[in-house]
Amino acid sequence: MLQRFHLPLLILLLCGASLGLFVHKVHGLGFPLLPAQTTDSWIVEARISFEPTGGPVTARVFVPGEPRHLVLLDEHFISRGYGLTTDQAGDNREAVWTTRQPSGRQTLYYRATVAQLERERQGSVVPYPGPVNLPDLEEPYRSAAEAVVQRVRERSADITSFATVLIRDMNNTLDENMALFVSRNHTDRDRVQTAVQLLAGARIPARMVHGIPLTDRARDLQPQVWLEVHNTREWVAINPNTGAVGYPPNFLVWWHGDQDPVRLQRARNPQISFAVTRNIQDAVDVAQQRAELMDSRAVDFSLFGLPIQTQNMYRVLLLVPVGAMIIVLLRNVIGVQTFGTFMPILIALSFRETQLLGGVILFTLIVSLGLAIRFYLERLKLLLVPRLAAVVMVVIMLMLMLSILSHNLGIEHGLAIALFPIVILAMTIERMSLVWEEHGPADAIRQGIGSLAVAVVGYLVMINPYIEHLFFVFPELLLIVLAMTLLLGRYTGYRLSELLRFRALRGHP
Known part of the structure; x- marks a missing residue:
């Protein structure tokens, strides 16, 4: 009996091993199926400048972490005479530049190459923080906030729909209770701060998010402000203007929270500007870089590591x-x-x-x-x-x-x-x-x-x-x-x- 099924089992084993590795390399790592195939990547640059006030200077700058639908293929920290470390600061990743005796206005650069992931990363890096505390509001704001929360809760089914309904109601300033919190001259940052506060009234964790749209040859970009709510499983992005769920294509999340991206010690007048340019790379090269960053063992025995003649x-x-x-x-x-x-x-x-x-x-x-x-x-x-x-x-x-x-x-x-x-x-x-x-x-x-x-x-x-x-x-x-x-x-x-x-x-x- 074993001799009879030996060859069919061997054939199934060979096909299964081959197709398993093939599917992983195509869908997991993004290796192209067609020759001479290219893929879009973006070079993102942040320029940070400030004036030292005397003595050793420390500059803490938020930099991108691990975006769910993008991958950082490469990054460079460009400075002269500075020491550099990177660390995790709460929900954010930050670069810390230090120097002892700077003179004159200082300029630092952060440059990263970003590419699209074939599949979005699942799950959230930050676990569920639990229900948040109620905001400490005075009257009449407390009563107005309770009325807004009650009205939104009646027209929503879960946390995500609650947030989308709330954002749409914020665009309707005819509501008297909502008018206490939102006005027409509010910026996106003000609107997201208000949304976080009102969501806290429903015990829903929410946070502000700042990101950069990846366009072609854009200079002096201003970060866009978005809202994220936690639905007990993951953070969900909400457009603060329309209430739409999910980030737009090619949107790089830079940092979370209502903090400034640059914090200085013994320096003043920080300025940060962003620039983006689109780059076309060979799809195989991008897939190899992606595999190295994901620490995949599938490319350890790749032919691309051999000499060119071989x-x-x-x-x-x-x-x-x-x-x-x-x-x-x-x-x-x-x-x-x-x-x-x-x-x-x-x-x-x-x-x-x-x-x-x-x-x-x-x-x-x-x-x-x-x-x-x-x-x-x-x-x-x-x-x-x-x-x-x-x-x-x-x-x-x-x-x-x-x-x-x-x-x-x-x-x-x-x-x-x-x-x-x-x-x-x-x-x-x-x-x-x-x-x-x-x-x-x-x-x-x-x-x-x-x-x-x-x-x-x-x-x-x-x-x-x-x-x-x-x-x-x-x-x-x-x-x-x-x-x-x-x-x-x-x-x-x-x-x-x-x-x-x-x-x-x-x-x-």
Whole structure:
């Protein structure tokens, strides 16, 4: 019983391992399925300047942490003569610059490269803080706040809907109770502060959020203010103007809370400005950076870590198993007859350099001339090994003659004939002559044409840039090729050529 299911279980194991790693690299890490695919990234820069007042200076600046739908591919802290540390300050991540004796106005820079995540991070970094305390309001604000909360609660179903209804009511200043808290000249920051206060009246945790829209070539950007409420599972973003749920696309959360982004010791007049520019990067490079930041082990055995020459070699070698599977399919299922098992795929590799038409012509010429000389050698009654050695020598001389002739005629494709596998050509000529003698010229020509046809099919597959990209970026797909080859190895049914050959017998018992 175990022997019966051994091969199916092995095939399922190979396919499962291959597809599991493939799906993780595509959906989890963002490796592209198409060659030469690019992805958008943004370079975000914060410029901080201030004036020291004497003595050692400490500058604390909020910087982005781990946004849920974006990833920080790279970041740089640019300063001169400053020490730098990064730390977590409550809900925020901050950079701390320190120096002992600054003079003149100081300028610091923070620069980060940001890219889109394929899937948004799940969950919140900050756990549920619990119900907040009621705000300490005096009359008539206390009664007005209770009335607002009661009215919103009647028209909402949960925490998120409560916040959206509240924001929409804040836009309606006709309500007398709401008019005590909101006026038309209030800024977004004022509105979010008011919303946090009113949500506290319903014991709902809420906080102010500041972020930067990632646009193309924007300077002197002002941070946008948003509202976040905690629904006991995660923080949910609310647009303070419309009540819509969720951040807009390409929005980078910079810091949380009602604090200024820059806090100074022994310095004054802080100024911060933001700039963004869009950048186009190779999708594979972005995926590798993302994998390193996510500490994924899937890229530890990636081919991209090899030297460039080795990478170029494997771009070709990884296609050989695909060609081998094609040979198995064409021989065992279709019934195409060829000389040897791997001769066609090696000839197909040579076609990559000679191009298809030139390669077919050169291959046909060498085999035809070599076959004629092989028949002459047969009359000399040579032993097998000397005869094969003579055929190899003749093949090399024929290749040399064709290269010189094509060069004199200005046909550059003929120079690539040296890339043909010499021993394979010699063995092909030897096998073809034996078939010619034993089964006749028809079978020999049929197998020769079959070998050439399989080589052409293999060439067309191996020059396909999509197939080359898939197997180089996702070499684990070779496990599926191996599984399919093992599956074809158990095929014992009729070949397609046999069905066509014996089609006349279908109606007979």
